[in-house]
Amino acid sequence: MSLYEKGTLRHLAKLNEWTPEQAQAFDQFNSAVFEEGALSLKEKEIIAVAVAYATKCPYCLDIHTKKAKQAGASLQELAEAGFVSAALEAGGAVAHSSHMQAALDEEQDDILYKRSNRNKVGNLSKWAGKGFKAYQQFSATALKAGKLSAKLKELIAVAVAHITECPYCIDVHSKNAEKAGATKEQLSEAILVAAAVAAGGAYTHIANMIESYGAEE
Template sequence: MSSIFESIEHAQAQLKELAPNQWNAFQQFNELVFKEGALSVKEKEIIAVAVTHITQCSRSTDFHTKAAKKAGASLKELVEAAFVATAIKAGGGVTHGTHVHNAKKTDASDFLYARSNLQNLKSIGKNAHEGFKGYTQFNAAATTEGMLNTKLKEIIAVAVGIATQCPYCIDVHTKKAENLGATNEELAEAIMVSSVVAAGSSFTHIAKMIQSYND
């Protein structure tokens, strides 16, 4: 793995030469997002690690795991954050599954993401009782207080919901985070972490593109 990363590092050095203005702007973007603010650097890096499990960029996971460790995060905290991401990913699948109910209705609304559509979760729970029970138990376990408190877990859930582009996840977990005391500033900073990590995944793949071109 180290040799692969070294090769990417070489490609990134070339990227800096090929597009210096864009390189510098991205570096500043990343630096500003991860500055201490309403969320600590440690909290931001924990959120970042969770989001990398959605972007599925191994380079980003490696980078932010090391940054989180440097900021004081424990392995248990990072594992809990990763499980929050896993649960939200599962939740996106379940909640979007409610559209199956609408697909079978000839008079269904044309508005795809109506909040009221979540009422159709009852139908999934009824028709796939055991599987739905397993999902709800897993989701509860992933978001229950542990090494990370429930407020931070729900902030992570919002950031992951942004990364998965699941409006239902964003709606549900924003409300839960707010009820647990999350501020607008904390949520906004988590959104920016999600944004820069998603961009970081593309950034890494630009380097891979250069690497492929040079091979």
């Protein structure tokens, strides 16, 4: 038996009977987030696809890829969004190398997240120079303007950074997004798209729980 079949989502219809209040609240949240606003529907769906790469929810990726296509997004745009997501996944790991260094420093204080911790990341160039240089090149290439503008890529980066829960990435890319012309309204809408897709991943997987539990049709 495959754990991921589109037909499994049929179980979600049962939630309107079992948990109607919660199901309705989720639908209202999701609908409100994807209304046109400071960001267009196309931009929101592109961000949603990028976030779905990070949450690794196949249902979300399937649903939002189709919605993004309907909103006018091209394959090239969605592929670029995927590379931004990949770069942020890598960036979160690289940024947190500062914690590896702190763990090995007996004089390190107890504050785990200082902005200045990012200054330690450059030490990787001494200890793993070839790999670190390749990472830098990959990140820069993924985030430069292409089919997607630099501004939209930075908005994607901020959204994905909230999913990967990397405060360093949020700090860097929020500032980069502002420099690229993003407003607080656009940043806020991008973050709420990330929140909705993250919630959607948990929501759709309720169908898998029902399938595994063996509830009757």
